[in-house]
Amino acid sequence: MKFLRPICQLAGCLLLILLATKKVRNVIISVRSPLSKIPGPWYATLTTMHLRWGFATGNVWKMAEAAHKQYGPIVRLGPRQVWVADKECMKQILVSIDLPKVAMYAEISRDRHNPDNANHYGTEIDLMEDLHKVALDIMGECSFGKSFGQINPDKKAEVGVEDHIWKSIPRAIFAGLAKRYQNVYLKRLFRTLGINIEFDWPVQMITAIDHIVQRRRVNSEDSRPDLLQHMITEGKNPADDTRMSTRQIVDQMSEVLLAGTETTSGTIACLFLEVVRNPDVKAKLLASLPILKPDDPIITSKEIRNTEQYKYLNACIQENLRLHPIASEMGRRTGNEWVSLGGHEFPPHTVVSASYRALHRNSKYWPQPLRFWPERWLEGDDRDGAPEPELVLPSLTSSMNAYFPFSAGKHSCIGINFAWAEMRMVAANFLTRFDLEEVIGQDVDFRQFITMQFKTGSWKVTVKPRAEIIQDFPSWLALTEAAGSL
Structure with a gap:
């Protein structure tokens, strides 16, 4: 075998020379x-x-x-x-x-910060974690017609699906996406060498969603007005116009779940961060909102959008999207x-x-x-000396436009209306019921893989009811179950 050693050494040298030549050529270009x-x-x-x-x-x-x-x-x-x-x-x-x-x-x-099981409520809470769980269950309600039990652990799973498997779907999706994407450059390197790193979803997750798909296809009485049903009924394979397979549906639903939770939860957290760090804005905002008890009826997105009482809240959301767009x-x-x-x-x-x-x-x-x-986004005397913003919001063709919170053109965010509804509902229903203060000593920084998020995946606050009652912090359950109104 000794005769192979010079050949291997020569091959290694040639490979290094080729790589160095390619690098020098790229630098010259x-x-x-x-x-x-x-x-x-x-x-x-x-x-x-x-x-x-x-x-x-x-x-x-x-x-x-x-x-x-x-x-x-x-x-x-x-x-x-x-x-x-x-x-x-x-x-x-x-x-x-x-x-x-x-x-x-x-x-x-x-x-990389995946959802964990719910903690018990205390005076000090991790609001970032709670907002992520709310967003997950809202997406569960709207995508599958049933939440994942992130907010309410007692919530029953899909019929015919084991409870622990159903509740593990969000974790499986996020862990799977991380496994699939986090080594993007390493995957590309291997691909150039002819090695393709394959990825697949956990078997239990595929089985659970396939069970739902097949049950709905067989029995129309099990159909629901949600995203999954739309994909079952209308989903087509773009390659040959055939009906989407369960695997294709899982891929699409996973991307939707990722986009619908990571974007809104992080943006709402930034809104609360800006509110608590700007006392004058906070005082004005809370004074503009009604004071509700935790078990009062949920405020709908339509009410927030069309009622004068919530115009300052809408201005705060718009200003938050300026400082903290979905992606940098x-x-x-x-x-x-x-x-x-x-x-x-x-x-x-x-x-x-x-x-x-x-x-x-x-x-x-x-x-x-x-x-x-936030006064930038108000009109007339309500602007209180603030400069007019660099756009009229719907005018994406305006040469004065310097505001792109959801991008623009045909590649703009497909879920913009859903995101607006969710941000309005969560912010309004929380701030009408609770006051909050930031826990001191936290190092707040951001990171971006696809969207901007808190770097640690955590942000702690203390909360107290605005109404003069003794009441535990809400489980957010009523809000997630009201997601159908979005």
């Missing part, structure tokens, strides 16, 4: 690229290692934000990776030219043609990220950009 005219750190032309680390740790948004502050609204952070925070360019990226999404969003990891940025890419943006020429297959957060915090468009100032 990057340096000569028209993107070299775009400002950015010196190492941006050489490597994407810093970006990979940023995506893996959820801190890439910090890199982009710091780069915008140092280099301006258009900045190059990689050989073919550019971030844009200019409102005119943003309109082109999202609406006019309508650049397609980058493929990486199909592989990026989700939040969203990647797009140029196609096979060159694209002109902001006086720069972008070659084909360039990643162009729309920096929502940086745009929303740009003093050029938003006076006192870091101030939580």
Whole structure:
């Protein structure tokens, strides 16, 4: 076997030479690229290692934000990776030219903080955890016609499905997505070597959802007006227009559950964070809302949307979405043609990220950009000296638009109306019943894999009823069961 050693050594040397040659070639192309005219750190032309680390740790948004502050609204952070925070360019990226999404969003990891079983209520609660559970059960009600028992552990599971299996579905989905996506760059490396890392959902989860699907297909009396029923009845395989399989339905439902819980729970938590850290806003907001007992009827989204009493709450939500958009940025890419943006020429297959957060915090468009100032969104004398916002909200084609909380164009958030309804209902029904204070000493930071979330997955507050009664903190059960009104 000794004769093989020189051959292996030679093969290894040739492989290293090929890899080094490819790297040098890529660097030369990057340096000569028209993107070299775009400002950015010196190492941006050489490597994407810093970006990979940023995506893996959820801190890439910090890199982009710091780069915008140092280099301006258009900045190059990689050989073919550019971030844009200019409102005119943003309109082109999202609406006019309508650049397609980058493929990486199909592989990026989700939040690693999965839902746990409910804790008993105390004066001090983890509001972030509770909001996540509420969002999960709301999505359960609307997607499967039944909650997952995150809020009410005594809630019965689907007929014919074991209780522990039904309640484990959210954890299985989030753990499965993390397993599938969190090593995105490692998967790509193996793929280039001809090795494809396969993924599948837990067998028990597939079996449980398949049981529901088959029961509804056989017995129409078991059908319900929920998302699962829509997929069973209307869902088609885009490849051949055949009926969706259980596996395809599970994939679609998992993505919906992920999007519907991670986005709204994190955004509502940021709203409460801004309210408690701005005492004047909090006092004005609570004074504008009615005082209810925990067991009073649930306030509906329609009532909140159309009643004058809730206009300041709606303004607070809009301002929160400015400071804390669902995602700090969203990647797009140029196609096979060159694209002109902001006086720069972008070659084909360039990643162009729309920096929502940086745009929303740009003093050029938003006076006192870091101030939580809900009055921006009111009208006339109610604005109380606040500047008018840089848009009329429905006018996504306006050249004055500098506000993209749910993106824009055909790739905008498909669940925007659902998200608005859920944010309004949760915020209104909580703040009409309870006052809250932040537990001191917490280090609040954020991370982004797909959406912006609290980095630790936790945020603790103390709560007390606004009505003069002695009452335990609500289980949120009535609110999740009212999800059908969304």
